[in-house]
Amino acid sequence: MYFKSFFDENLAQMSYMVGCQRTGEALVIDPARDATPYLETAEKEGFTITKAAETHIHADFLSGARELANSNQVELLVSGEGGEDWSYQYLDETKHQLLKDNDQFYVGNIRMDVMHTPGHTPESISFLLTDEGGGSEVPMGIFTGDFVFVGDVGRPDLLEKAAGEEGTSAEGAKQMFASLKRFKQLGDYVQVWPGHGAGSACGKSLGAVPSSTVGYEKLNNWALQFDEEEAFTEQLLDGQPEPPKYFAMMKKLNKQGPSLEKDRDMKQLTPEALEAYKTDDYVILDTRSKEEFKEGHLPGTINISYDKSLPNWAGWIIGYDQSIVLISRMDQVSDVKKMLESIGLDDVIAYVDAGEIEKQSSLETYQNISPRELEAQYREHEDYVIVDVRNQNEWNEGHIQGAERILLGELQENLDQIPTGKTPIVHCQSGKRSAIAASVLQANGFKDVLNLTGGFSAYQKEYQPVTP
Known part of the structure; x- marks a missing residue:
């Protein structure tokens, strides 16, 4: 058996290739938009990619499954669970197979058993890998997608917060609890190959290592420590950060089918x-x-x-x-x-x-100020307003007295929250997001914007923040 993982550090996204060396067939699981790494690996190792499988309709990146199917005659293996609202809409143009709970399919002599694991999304499925070609009768590992991560589980609130599907957060949390019961019944030796690593917005506390085992997660993953559904649901839904705005569009595009016309000249x-x-x-x-x-x-x-x-x-x-x-x-x-x-x-x-x-003469600039300058020169000045662009959880842990919180990703739609005639002093946690915010504000007419150097982290080293 051949196994290779691929990690897109920009999106903290994991995808995988599994190949049967006896037959030369290969499967890609949860392919990213750019199929080049899979095609190059297949050519190098002597495989033909015959199948591509998806664990669910993704919300955080654009899938490469449609392009693999259309450009390389690859068969798509996707979820047939979850009902019509969670069905792929472009499959008629492809060779495909809809997978249900307890279905099986093969890649050469490698068996994949399908588990319906709803919670993150209603259609979510996982794949148990058994290397029959290597003589095994028990599964080696499970591809969990956004179901179970290292140290965390998939968040069930994205459909409600990002896609506007009211009431799905609580139902998803209940489904997640039931899915985890099945997960706990797997052998402790079964390896866990998740769809994301640390940095993804699909969970709230993902671990940094790329894989784990069922046994390790049963001992260490917070979400697997609950025996009562109500307590689990409350903890799972508490403290989930605001989902990126583009998640709703990703869900829509991956459902309808990503464009095949991205390679245009600039x-x-x-x-x-x-x-x-x-x-x-x-x-x-x-x-x-x-x-x-x-x-x-x-x-x-x-x-x-x-x-x-x-x-x-x-x-x-x-x-x-x-x-x-x-x-x-x-x-x-x-x-x-x-x-x-x-x-x-x-x-x-x-x-x-x-x-x-850099050769142009009519360029704009903006000014950075230190926490001490903020307190000494601007704190009591009525012509200035402090704008905090961090998320809600960061704000709740502490913020600068008198600041207005406007999430960076929603700043352009909420410029009216900045009082007319006042100069914004913008800050985030460390200074990266506030630099983006400064550019957004200047582009929208706030030409004298100031940026707090080092952000809230630098401020709280010298001054006492406010907590709720």
Whole structure:
């Protein structure tokens, strides 16, 4: 048997390839949008990818299953559980199989047993792997998707919070409790291969290691310590962070079928040409570092630095009805485009060499201030307002007296919460999110915005925060 895991650090997403070396067949589980790593691995190892399986309709990344099926004649194996509202809508164009609880399928001599494991979503399924070709009669491991993680379980509130499906949080928590009962009955030796690692918004306390065992999770995973459904449900739903705004769109696109037309040409523009794109139909995304952006940027541009958090914040801030023009280093343009495509932001139409921006004369800047400057110069000044862009859980643990909380991902829709005529002093926990917020505020007319250096972490080292 051949086994390989793939980790997208930008989305903390795990996918897997399983191959039967006797028959040369391979299966990909929960493929990411970019199928290149799977195809390259298959060619290198002498496999033909014949099947692609999904544990559920994903909300946090755009699936590559449809593209694998259409481009490479791969059979799709997807959930037939959950009812019509949780069914894939593009399957008629593909060779596919709808899987139900207790179904089996094979990849060469490797057997996969299907478990319906609702809770995170109604259609969620898991796959138990038994290497019959290697002579085993017991399962080696289970692909859990967003059902069980290392140290956590999938959150059941996304359908309600992100997709607007009222009442599904409580029902999902009950289903999760029942699914975990089945999980506990598996052998302690069974390995656990989850769909995400630390950093994913699909749980609230995911572990950093990539895999585990059923026995280890039974001993250490908080969610497997409950015998009473009510107590479990209360704990599971408590403290879940706000889901990224783009999750609702991911659910919709993965259900309807991701676009197969993402590979479009981009044109290179001059900085002067960007003036024509400063309308609501476009967003000009500057991916330079926050330090570079602060020192000089074109008016009307949004700054999300080129790093692993770029897809997440782009999904929060950029509208799916907007076309995107990039300002990026030339050697980063292709990677940025792939990052955006991983969450379905496909309409990247043009780019500008970031090096050309720094040569311009009419650039905007914004100022950083320290916690001491905040307290000494701005605290009691009626012309300023402190804007905290952290999430609710962070706020509840402590915040600056008198601050207004506006979640970064919802800032553009809530600018009216900033009193007219006041200059915002923006901060987050460490300074990364507030730099994005500063760019959003400047692009929306708050030209004199100030950014708190080091964020709340730096502030609370010197001053006493407020707690509820």
